[in-house]
Amino acid sequence: MPSSGDSQSAIRQNPQGALNRALGVLSLGDRTKALVLCQQIIKALPNFADAWLLMCQLQLDLQRPDRALECADRSPSLQPDSLKAQLLRTESLVADGRHDTAREALQRLESSTPLTALTLRLVGNLYASLDQYQDAARFFEQSLALDETNVECWNLYCGVLIAQGSFEEADRALGRVLLLNPHHGEALLTRANMRLQTTEHNHVEQLKSALTSPGIDPLHAVMIHYALAKELEDIGDYPASFNILQRGAELRAQSINYQVERDEAFMAGVTQRFERTLSHTPANNELGSGIIFIASLPRAGSTLADRIVASHSQAESLGETDAFHLAVLEHARRASAANRMTFVDALEKMDYLALGKTYLQKIQRGSHNNKVVIDKTPNNIQYLGLIHKALPQAKIIHVYKNPMDACFSVFRTHFSRGYGYANNLETLGRYYVAYTRMMAYWSTALPATLLNLSYEQLVDDLENHSRKLLQHAELDWQAQCLDFHLNASPTATASVVQVRQPLFRSSLHRWRHYEQQLSPLAAILRDAGIQYDQPSG
Numbered sequence: 001m002p003s004s005g006d007s008q009s010a011i012r013q014n015p016q017g018a019l020n021r022a023l024g025v026l027s028l029g030d031r032t033k034a035l036v037l038c039q040q041i042i043k044a045l046p047n048f049a050d051a052w053l054l055m056c057q058l059q060l061d062l063q064r065p066d067r068a069l070e071c072a073d074r075s076p077s078l079q080p081d082s083l084k085a086q087l088l089r090t091e092s093l094v095a096d097g098r099h100d101t102a103r104e105a106l107q108r109l110e111s112s113t114p115l116t117a118l119t120l121r122l123v124g125n126l127y128a129s130l131d132q133y134q135d136a137a138r139f140f141e142q143s144l145a146l147d148e149t150n151v152e153c154w155n156l157y158c159g160v161l162i163a164q165g166s167f168e169e170a171d172r173a174l175g176r177v178l179l180l181n182p183h184h185g186e187a188l189l190t191r192a193n194m195r196l197q198t199t200e201h202n203h204v205e206q207l208k209s210a211l212t213s214p215g216i217d218p219l220h221a222v223m224i225h226y227a228l229a230k231e232l233e234d235i236g237d238y239p240a241s242f243n244i245l246q247r248g249a250e251l252r253a254q255s256i257n258y259q260v261e262r263d264e265a266f267m268a269g270v271t272q273r274f275e276r277t278l279s280h281t282p283a284n285n286e287l288g289s290g291i292i293f294i295a296s297l298p299r300a301g302s303t304l305a306d307r308i309v310a311s312h313s314q315a316e317s318l319g320e321t322d323a324f325h326l327a328v329l330e331h332a333r334r335a336s337a338a339n340r341m342t343f344v345d346a347l348e349k350m351d352y353l354a355l356g357k358t359y360l361q362k363i364q365r366g367s368h369n370n371k372v373v374i375d376k377t378p379n380n381i382q383y384l385g386l387i388h389k390a391l392p393q394a395k396i397i398h399v400y401k402n403p404m405d406a407c408f409s410v411f412r413t414h415f416s417r418g419y420g421y422a423n424n425l426e427t428l429g430r431y432y433v434a435y436t437r438m439m440a441y442w443s444t445a446l447p448a449t450l451l452n453l454s455y456e457q458l459v460d461d462l463e464n465h466s467r468k469l470l471q472h473a474e475l476d477w478q479a480q481c482l483d484f485h486l487n488a489s490p491t492a493t494a495s496v497v498q499v500r501q502p503l504f505r506s507s508l509h510r511w512r513h514y515e516q517q518l519s520p521l522a523a524i525l526r527d528a529g530i531q532y533d534q535p536s537g
Contacts, residue, residue, distance in 0.1 A: 011044040019050055026054075031061055049074075049085065056088050065095035066330050083112065087122055094129045097323040097362030103130060117146035121153045124160075131319055133160040151180045155187055167194065183210045185220030185227070189414060192227040197234035204231050222251045226414040233412075238513040245412055246517075249423040258420025260427045267382060267438040269344040271445075274385040277348055279445055287356040288391025290372050292473050293324075295380040296399040297435065298419060299409035301455030305399050306376040307484040308466050312475050314371040321375055323362040324383055327390075331355045347386065356390035372473055379418075381435065384442045388449055395472055396446065398439060401455045403525055403532040404511040407432055408518060429524030436530055456508060 011018040022037035035058050041051040052074040059068035072089035086109060093102035109115075109123055124139030140157040144150065154176045161170035171194070177187040188207060197203070207228040211221065225248025232241035292309065296302040310317040328347075331354060335346035363373070380387065384396055400406065407429065410422045421431035443452055451472040458465040466481050480486075511518055525532055 007040060008044040011041055015041065015045055015048055015051075018044075019048075019054065022051075022054060026058070031058060034058060035062075049082070053085060053088055056092060060092060060095055063329070065092055065097075065326060068092040069096050069098075083109075083115075083119055086112075087119070087126070090126055094126060095326075097321060097326055098364070099130050100364045102126070103132065106130075106135075115142075117143045117150065117153075120146070121150070121156065124153075125156055128156065128160050128163075131163075133164045136160045137164070149180060151177055151184060154180065155184065158187070158190065162190070162194070170194070183213055183216055183220060183224070185217070185223030189223040189227040189230075192230045197231045199235050202231050202235055204228065204235070207231065218251065218255070222248050222255075223414055224248075225251065226412075229412065233513070239517075242514050242517045248414070249411065252414070253420070253423035256420045256423065258423070258427070260421055260430050263421065263431055264434045266344060267434045270347060270382060270385065271438055271441045273344065273348050274445065275441070278385060278389055285353045285356055285390075286393060287353070287360065288387075288394030290370075291391060291394040292372055292374045292397060293380050293384075293387055293394060294374060294376040294397045294399065295384065296378055297381070297401075297406055297410060297432075298378045298415070298422075299413050300378075300401045300406050301399040301453075301458065302376055302378060304455070304458065304484070305397055305453060305469060306374055308481050309372070309374055309397075309469055309473055309475070311481045311484045311486075312372070312470065312473075312478050313480075314475060315374060315473070316370040316372070317374040317376060318363055320377045321363060322377060322379075323375065324359050324377065324380055324387060324390075327355055327358040327362060328383060328386060330358060350386075352386075352389040355386070359390060372475060381439065384446060384450065388446055394449070395474070396450045397453055397469065397472060398442075398450060399453050399455055399458075400439070402509070402511075403432060403436075403530050404518065404522065405509065407521055407525075408511040408514065425518065425521045426524065429521045433524065433528040433530065436528070459508065 018037070018041050022034050022041065025037060026034040035055075038051055038055045038058060041048060042055060045051065052071050056068045056071035059065070059071055069089070069092040072085070072092040086105065090102050090105040090109070093099075093105060106123060106126060115123065120139050120143035124136045124143060127133075127136035127139060137157065137160050140153055140160065143153050144157065147153070154173050158170050158173035158177060161167075161173060174187055174191055174194075177184050178191070181187075188203070188210065191203065192207075207224055210216070210224050211228070216224075225244050229241045229245035229248060232238075232244060292315075294302045294306050294309075306317050309315050328350075331350045332343050332346040335341070335349040336343060341349070363375070381398070384398075387394060387396065401409065410419065411425065411428055413422065415422060421427045439452075442450055451468070453465065453469065462482060467477055470477055470481065515522075522532065
């Protein structure tokens with residue numbers, strides 16, 4: 001077995017060969033081994049820029065954007081003219097929530113030498129990640145002018161047009177995607193979601209045919225299942241819709257290593273630690289004024305609440321930022337490394353003043369001129385106690401639905417990433433029970449900070465509950481908030497089509513169409529004492 005010195009010597013003699021080995025391991029899906037190999041290369045050759053780029057990409061893949069940024073900062077200093085290095089550094093800035101800095105980096109890229117179609121597409125995608133959809137569209141258009149047959153660029157262009165509410169143009173872009181690839185799963189799902197299908201006008205047979213096509217990509221097949229389920233639901237064939245939906249969920253679950261036990265333990269653990277120690281620790285800062293966190297399960301009405309508040313002249317939505325989650329990971333890793341403890345245990349040892357400042361840095365609060373900014377990130381429901389400790393002046397709005405409607409809304413939605421609990425009724429039920437217990441605790445522990453808002457009550461009495469929202473956000477009443485569908489600001493949530501329309505009630509009690517199929521889920525909720533037959537509220 002070669003010694004460490006021999007390995008270092010071999011790397012110095014053939015650095016590209018060592019890098020190719022790491023890339024080969026990564027192509028097989030073994031990020032851990034690729035990371036070890038990359039660390040060995042950097043140890044042997046600290047100035048090998050390509051190794052730093054690979055390390056940056058690995059840290060991004062492992063959801064460690066702060067570390068990715070440290071690596072990205074090394075490579076441009078070694079390769080100052082490398083577009084790849086600049087793009088990867090900008091991607092790291094986006095992932096770390098430093099959006100204003102990322103925008104400045106992208107603006108500098110525009111003055112670079114003429115960009116290729118690929119680079120233009122990558123820049124456009126980074127602008128889209130920053131919710132800068134007009135700039136994203138401009139770069140996608142330039143890329144398509146150089147390569148009009150690029151399917152993925154047409155698909156990305158379609159996405160930003162939808163986010164801007166430009167549905168007719170999006171339809172045309174969608175047509176180009178499907179002309180180039182009739183079995184493009186994301187495009188077929190987008191087409192299904194863009195409008196209500198009818199018995200006279202639908203794509204059911206085309207979607208069924210696509211699923212039987214030989215050699216179809218598994219990821220595209222998953223999305224086609226969701227598209228077909230949606231169109232079958234639209235035309236009232238509920239049994240067939242559920243069967244197809246369940247098959248799609250099972251296929252998606254195969255590509256995700258999800259264990260509900262981890263989420264159950266985390267939600268129980270974070271509330272236990274808050275009750276045991278954190279609730280008795282006085283807040284040592286006055287941070288968070290003018291910040292509103294809107295948290296919920298996905299597809300439970302948080303987008304509607306967000307659009308109502310963001311329609312106020314003194315409010316601005318940041319969308320779904322992940323900024324607090326990233327700040328928690330960053331500080332928990334520091335506490336864990338210093339004390340050799342688990343992630344949950346590390347939550348008790350964090351510096352909450354520093355955590356709050358890190359979050360504010362990530363959202364770059366000073367660059368927003370509005371009185372209120374809104375962070376609408378569903379997964380923040382797990383961090384409400386930490387939010388209160390780090391940002392005591394911030395307000396929290398929790399939106400919830402009837403339990404069965406809430407669960408089925410999650411189950412019927414295709415998520416491009418995360419939400420592993422959505423793919424199985426038993427797992428979904430267990431997650432919902434843990435979430436309900438956690439929210440019951442937060443409601444008791446944070447009564448002045450947290451407003452619980454029923455989606456059904458908001459829909460039934462829009463004005464009164466909109467007034468409650470604004471009052472909690474410490475904003476005066478403005479009637480324009482009732483016309484949230486006229487809000488021209490872009491959005492890229494799963495509710496992107498609905499928020500451009502006046503209030504509608506079609507999502508209420510949707511689960512009743514599938515009562516028999518959802519009986520295993522209903523049994524889990526019943527056994528946990530969760531009522532779902534009474535009006536939500």
